[in-house]
Amino acid sequence: YAALLLRLSLGLVLLAHGAWLKLGVFGLSGTMGFFGSIGYPPIFGALVAFGETAAGIALILGVWVRLASLLTLPIMIGATLVHA
Numbered sequence: 166y167a168a169l170l171l172r173l174s175l176g177l178v179l180l181a182h183g184a185w186l187k188l189g190v191f192g193l194s195g196t197m198g199f200f201g202s203i204g205y206p207p208i209f210g211a212l213v214a215f216g217e218t219a220a221g222i223a224l225i226l227g228v229w230v231r232l233a234s235l236l237t238l239p240i241m242i243g244a245t246l247v248h249a
Contacts, residue, residue, distance in 0.1 A: 176224030179237065183217025203247060213240055 187196045193211060200210035217240060223233035 172224050172230060176221045179217045180221030180225065183214050183221055187214040216240055
Protein backbone atom coordinates (compact mmCIF):
# COMPACT_ATOMS: atom_id res chain seq x y z
CA TYR A 166 0.00 0.00 0.00
CA ALA A 167 2.92 2.35 0.62
CA ALA A 168 4.07 2.25 -3.01
CA LEU A 169 0.52 2.92 -4.19
CA LEU A 170 0.16 5.87 -1.84
CA LEU A 171 3.51 7.34 -2.92
CA ARG A 172 2.70 6.86 -6.62
CA LEU A 173 -0.72 8.48 -6.31
CA SER A 174 0.50 11.39 -4.20
CA LEU A 175 3.41 12.16 -6.53
CA GLY A 176 1.08 11.86 -9.50
CA LEU A 177 -1.38 14.32 -7.97
CA VAL A 178 1.40 16.79 -7.14
CA LEU A 179 2.84 16.63 -10.65
CA LEU A 180 -0.58 16.94 -12.24
CA ALA A 181 -1.54 19.89 -10.06
CA HIS A 182 1.77 21.64 -10.59
CA GLY A 183 1.90 21.02 -14.33
CA ALA A 184 -1.71 21.39 -15.43
CA TRP A 185 -3.25 23.69 -12.87
CA LEU A 186 -0.37 26.01 -11.97
CA LYS A 187 1.72 26.21 -15.12
CA LEU A 188 -1.05 25.89 -17.71
CA GLY A 189 -4.07 27.20 -15.80
CA VAL A 190 -2.78 30.00 -13.57
CA PHE A 191 0.23 31.33 -15.46
CA GLY A 192 -0.66 30.06 -18.91
CA LEU A 193 1.74 28.54 -21.35
CA SER A 194 3.07 31.93 -22.48
CA GLY A 195 3.66 33.01 -18.87
CA THR A 196 5.51 29.81 -18.08
CA MET A 197 7.63 30.12 -21.21
CA GLY A 198 8.32 33.77 -20.38
CA PHE A 199 9.49 32.83 -16.89
CA PHE A 200 11.86 30.20 -18.24
CA GLY A 201 13.25 32.77 -20.67
CA SER A 202 13.72 35.31 -17.86
CA ILE A 203 15.88 32.93 -15.82
CA GLY A 204 18.13 32.08 -18.73
CA TYR A 205 16.61 28.87 -20.07
CA PRO A 206 15.22 28.54 -23.59
CA PRO A 207 11.49 29.38 -23.39
CA ILE A 208 10.54 26.10 -25.09
CA PHE A 209 11.72 24.33 -21.92
CA GLY A 210 8.73 25.90 -20.15
CA ALA A 211 6.32 24.16 -22.50
CA LEU A 212 8.23 20.87 -22.25
CA VAL A 213 8.23 20.99 -18.45
CA ALA A 214 4.52 21.90 -18.23
CA PHE A 215 3.44 19.13 -20.57
CA GLY A 216 5.96 16.68 -19.09
CA GLU A 217 4.71 17.24 -15.54
CA THR A 218 1.11 16.89 -16.66
CA ALA A 219 1.73 13.70 -18.65
CA ALA A 220 3.86 12.16 -15.89
CA GLY A 221 1.20 12.98 -13.30
CA ILE A 222 -1.50 11.30 -15.36
CA ALA A 223 0.71 8.27 -16.01
CA LEU A 224 1.52 7.87 -12.31
CA ILE A 225 -2.10 8.20 -11.25
CA LEU A 226 -3.25 5.66 -13.81
CA GLY A 227 -0.32 3.34 -13.15
CA VAL A 228 0.81 3.37 -16.79
CA TRP A 229 4.55 3.30 -17.52
CA VAL A 230 5.32 4.21 -13.91
CA ARG A 231 9.05 3.56 -14.07
CA LEU A 232 9.47 5.44 -17.35
CA ALA A 233 7.37 8.38 -16.16
CA SER A 234 9.34 8.56 -12.92
CA LEU A 235 12.65 8.39 -14.75
CA LEU A 236 11.64 11.08 -17.25
CA THR A 237 10.67 13.48 -14.46
CA LEU A 238 14.19 13.30 -13.04
CA PRO A 239 15.60 16.08 -15.28
CA ILE A 240 12.61 18.26 -14.38
CA MET A 241 13.24 17.75 -10.66
CA ILE A 242 16.99 18.40 -11.01
CA GLY A 243 16.22 21.62 -12.90
CA ALA A 244 13.71 22.68 -10.25
CA THR A 245 16.29 22.03 -7.54
CA LEU A 246 18.87 24.16 -9.34
CA VAL A 247 16.40 27.03 -9.86
CA HIS A 248 15.13 27.03 -6.27
CA ALA A 249 18.48 26.39 -4.53
